[in-house]
Amino acid sequence: MTGFLGVLRRDLRLALAGGGDILTLVLFFVIVGAIVPFAVGPDRELLARIAPGVIWIAAFLAMLLGLDKLFRPDRDEGTLALYRLADLSLPGMVAAKVIAHWLTAALPLIVASPFLALILAMDMDTYWRTLASLLLGTPALAAFGTFGAAVTVAIRRGGLLAPILIAPLSVPVLIFGVGAISPLGGPDQASAAMLFLAALSLMALALSPFAAGLAIDWGEE
Amino acid sequence: MSIDDTPKMSWWNRLAHPGQFVNWTRPLIWPLVAVTAALFALGLWFAFFNSPADYQMGDTVRIMYVHVPTAWLSQFVYGAMAVSAIGTLVWRHPMADVSMKAAAPLGAVFTAMALFTGSMWGRPTWGTFWEWDGRMTSTLILLFIYLGIVALWRAFDDQLRAARVVAIFTLVGAINVPIIKFSVDWWSTLHQPASVFRPDGPTMPGSILTPLFVMFFAFTFLFITLQLVAMHTEVRRRRVMTLERKAARGAGA
Numbered sequence: 001m002t003g004f005l006g007v008l009r010r011d012l013r014l015a016l017a018g019g020g021d022i023l024t025l026v027l028f029f030v031i032v033g034a035i036v037p038f039a040v041g042p043d044r045e046l047l048a049r050i051a052p053g054v055i056w057i058a059a060f061l062a063m064l065l066g067l068d069k070l071f072r073p074d075r076d077e078g079t080l081a082l083y084r085l086a087d088l089s090l091p092g093m094v095a096a097k098v099i100a101h102w103l104t105a106a107l108p109l110i111v112a113s114p115f116l117a118l119i120l121a122m123d124m125d126t127y128w129r130t131l132a133s134l135l136l137g138t139p140a141l142a143a144f145g146t147f148g149a150a151v152t153v154a155i156r157r158g159g160l161l162a163p164i165l166i167a168p169l170s171v172p173v174l175i176f177g178v179g180a181i182s183p184l185g186g187p188d189q190a191s192a193a194m195l196f197l198a199a200l201s202l203m204a205l206a207l208s209p210f211a212a213g214l215a216i217d218w219g220e221e
Numbered sequence: 222m223s224i225d226d227t228p229k230m231s232w233w234n235r236l237a238h239p240g241q242f243v244n245w246t247r248p249l250i251w252p253l254v255a256v257t258a259a260l261f262a263l264g265l266w267f268a269f270f271n272s273p274a275d276y277q278m279g280d281t282v283r284i285m286y287v288h289v290p291t292a293w294l295s296q297f298v299y300g301a302m303a304v305s306a307i308g309t310l311v312w313r314h315p316m317a318d319v320s321m322k323a324a325a326p327l328g329a330v331f332t333a334m335a336l337f338t339g340s341m342w343g344r345p346t347w348g349t350f351w352e353w354d355g356r357m358t359s360t361l362i363l364l365f366i367y368l369g370i371v372a373l374w375r376a377f378d379d380q381l382r383a384a385r386v387v388a389i390f391t392l393v394g395a396i397n398v399p400i401i402k403f404s405v406d407w408w409s410t411l412h413q414p415a416s417v418f419r420p421d422g423p424t425m426p427g428s429i430l431t432p433l434f435v436m437f438f439a440f441t442f443l444f445i446t447l448q449l450v451a452m453h454t455e456v457r458r459r460r461v462m463t464l465e466r467k468a469a470r471g472a473g474a
Contacts, residue, residue, distance in 0.1 A: 161372060168362045179408065215390070218385040220382075
């Protein structure tokens with residue numbers, strides 16, 4: 001347990017001290033969302049209709065962008081080897097990483113999301129549901145992403161590989177995430193999607209530390 | 222009196238030796254090729270000359286004899302890969318590694334063929350090459366997963382480490398594939414009515430079912446043959462790499 005808290009504290013401190021990584025990620029998220037009106041035109045009705053999807057895509061891409069920073073610096077400087085040698089369970093270490101990844105790569109995006117909601121002409125009701133679906137769905141993205149980063153950490157130039165591996169697996173999160181917002185299916189459909197989203201997050205959070213720990217252990221020699 | 226405690230070599234252990242595996246399975250290849258060719262000849266003859274054209278779709282219904290077997294294989298190959306992955310993780314069986322690696326590109330090709338023939342069939346019957354129908358979407362995502370696995374294999378230098386990591390990813394993918402399928406079904410029924418794309422076609426009469434079954438076995442045997450040949454190729458490729466390394470070491474010394 002002390003190891004778990006130690007890893008978590010170390011990662012958070014590094015992220016906060018690390019010269020604006022979080023800020024860059026938030027900027028990327030906001031810019032992806034802000035570029036959409038230039039591509040589809042400034043029609044307010046159209047923007048309001050696609051806004052939940054746009055916010056989800058922007059969050060998805062921004063979280064994929066941060067994956068390479070999860071394990072690679074640790075591996076390059078040798079911390080990962082120390083984790084493996086230390087009396088520390090690898091799944092516990094990965095669980096701390098998942099939480100740190102969510103706190104540094106998902107929570108800031110959620111905090112910044114009102115800005116996107118504003119410029120994409122979302123109404124208040126839709127925004128609250130978007131917020132809820134982001135809060136419920138991003139843990140699953142963080143867990144899947146950590147697994148992808150763990151699988152590719154042993155590869156020297158694996159930076160682009162993790163997003164490619166993880167994107168197809170994340171399709172259900174996007175489907176239920178946007179399905180929980182869109183009023184197309186009626187309120188009961190939306191709440192069903194919200195429950196599925198929560199189930200996905202719980203399952204991914206519970207299983208990914210073990211799979212990722214195994215991948216790290218067996219990927220190294 | 223001494224007790225003989227040397228472990229008996231089971232066929233399973235003997236199979237773990239790549240050279241033994243190649244020696245044992247090499248005689249199987251030509252019979253398999255012959256069976257596959259015969260099944261294809263019979264199936265294609267049935268499909269082209271001895272099955273009726275559909276009263277609505279006309280001759281385009283014959284695409285089905287390629288489409289349905291490849292779509293079946295797109296899932297069957299993933300199952301074979303997942304079983305091999307368990308073999309890698311649990312028993313560290315070297316041939317399971319090889320089988321996993323050989324199956325990935327084959328699965329990708331069968332999945333791509335299913336998608337291609339599907340869109341060729343969809344154009345004349347539904348009027349569109351692509352529709353975000355549940356089955357088509359989940360097959361497309363399956364193709365992406367296959368291609369990701371192929372990319373993962375190619376990214377590693379050390380094939381032994383690659384095998385273990387890919388095995389973990391394959392199994393995680395195997396857990397995810399049903400979830401993806403379910404979510405995509407949920408999504409596409411939410412967004413579009415399932416009326417046009419599930420036409421209640423004629424219930425299949427025997428004249429269509431026979432060629433379909435023959436083609437189904439033909440493609441399955443094609444997969445088994447190709448899988449075996451690809452495994453042999455992979456064993457030889459590894460041996461060549463070892464020999465090259467040995468030669469390089471000798472030249473350096």
